[in-house]
Amino acid sequence: MIILTGGAGFIGSCFLWKLNQEDTSDIIVVDNLDSPEKKNNLLGKKFVDYIQKDEFPDLLKSGKFPGIEKIVHMGACSSTVLDDRDYYLKNNYEYSKQLATWAFEHNIHFIYASSAATYGDGSAGYDDAEKIIPTLKPLNMYGYSKQLFDLWLLENGLIKKSVGLKFFNVFGPNEYHKEEMMSIICKRFNDLKNGKPMRLFKSYRSDFKDGEQKRDFIYVKDAIEVMYYFYKNPQKSGIYNLGTGIARSWNDVANAMFSVLGIKPVIEYIEMPEEIKGQYQYFTQAKMDKLYASGCQHKFMPLEEAVKDYCSYLKDKSCL
Numbered sequence: 001m002i003i004l005t006g007g008a009g010f011i012g013s014c015f016l017w018k019l020n021q022e023d024t025s026d027i028i029v030v031d032n033l034d035s036p037e038k039k040n041n042l043l044g045k046k047f048v049d050y051i052q053k054d055e056f057p058d059l060l061k062s063g064k065f066p067g068i069e070k071i072v073h074m075g076a077c078s079s080t081v082l083d084d085r086d087y088y089l090k091n092n093y094e095y096s097k098q099l100a101t102w103a104f105e106h107n108i109h110f111i112y113a114s115s116a117a118t119y120g121d122g123s124a125g126y127d128d129a130e131k132i133i134p135t136l137k138p139l140n141m142y143g144y145s146k147q148l149f150d151l152w153l154l155e156n157g158l159i160k161k162s163v164g165l166k167f168f169n170v171f172g173p174n175e176y177h178k179e180e181m182m183s184i185i186c187k188r189f190n191d192l193k194n195g196k197p198m199r200l201f202k203s204y205r206s207d208f209k210d211g212e213q214k215r216d217f218i219y220v221k222d223a224i225e226v227m228y229y230f231y232k233n234p235q236k237s238g239i240y241n242l243g244t245g246i247a248r249s250w251n252d253v254a255n256a257m258f259s260v261l262g263i264k265p266v267i268e269y270i271e272m273p274e275e276i277k278g279q280y281q282y283f284t285q286a287k288m289d290k291l292y293a294s295g296c297q298h299k300f301m302p303l304e305e306a307v308k309d310y311c312s313y314l315k316d317k318s319c320l
Helices: 010-021 036-040 056-061 085-105 130-135 141-155 184-193 220-232 250-261 289-293 303-314
Strands: 002-005 027-031 049-052 070-073 109-115 162-167 169-171 198-201 217-219 238-242 267-270
Touching: 002 010, 010 027, 010 220, 049 056, 056 085, 070 085, 070 220, 085 109, 085 141, 085 162, 109 141, 109 220, 130 141, 130 238, 141 162, 162 220, 169 220, 184 198, 184 250, 184 303, 198 250, 217 220, 217 303, 220 238, 220 303, 238 289, 250 303
Parallel strands: 002 027, 002 070, 027 049, 070 109, 109 162, 162 238, 169 217, 198 267
Antiparallel strands: none
16 A cells, blocks of 8 residues: 555656556545646546545554555645745644654655755755755745755654655646646746747846746656656665756746747746745756666656647646
8 A cells, every 4th residue: 555645736646647557556645635626636547545634644643544555745835935834844844754753663665755945045056965954055934844854854864764855846747736836837838829928037146147047847757757766666765856967947948838839939037026036046956966876767858858748738738
């Protein structure tokens, strides 16, 4: 039996799809179905039960689910702009500790989602070495809540009993419910298709031109392949970056979309909202040596190829 939290969310539902593709359906999905789009992410998927996230910890402790072999914990609030410190701490940190503690007490394989948001402005680099974790300074409460859990595992000697994945900028099918946290590809696809310009944030740093701020964009189909590698290799442990190792600009993303749509590029640079200026990451790029050293040799899809594939889903907002 497999517990998959966040199983109706973006990455979680895609991983559920992957498990089904590998003929695995002995899965309990845990989530909060708070939007029609999230419900759609479960359509056509195979699993044995669905549990609301708030009810799950007590049910787990009660012994209701015998024979659990793995917990894949993807459930979290991923908003970077929500102004509710207590919610982040309860939902992302305390909840994760509850599940992890139970898993370790029962010798259960535990895989969880950390985030590249833990790296903050990147001044400490993007190295996933454990010794770097205490030096990181996230820029927002989302990153801080993920950092707290990484630190808790580190300080209690538990990282070697788990696998943490620091997701960088993931995009792809099944993110349609994420509203403002959707990728720009999903947000702007219909605008571009209808002849409107791509709107990107201006740069407020002299070392980055408008639209040349760079991120490590990773397609969700690549992300779930790496997840599956660790799922199939429970002897592996540690915390790993999950990006591509190649930073690309927002202009690159825009031009890839224009190319797919066969439209002449028109980009409008707009003011960045004041509330995110202080927490904006101008550059992210995953250091991938540790992942490859683990034995994972997955070849990541180039950005242009990934954007083309994703746009084929966006034409009708189809799910994996």
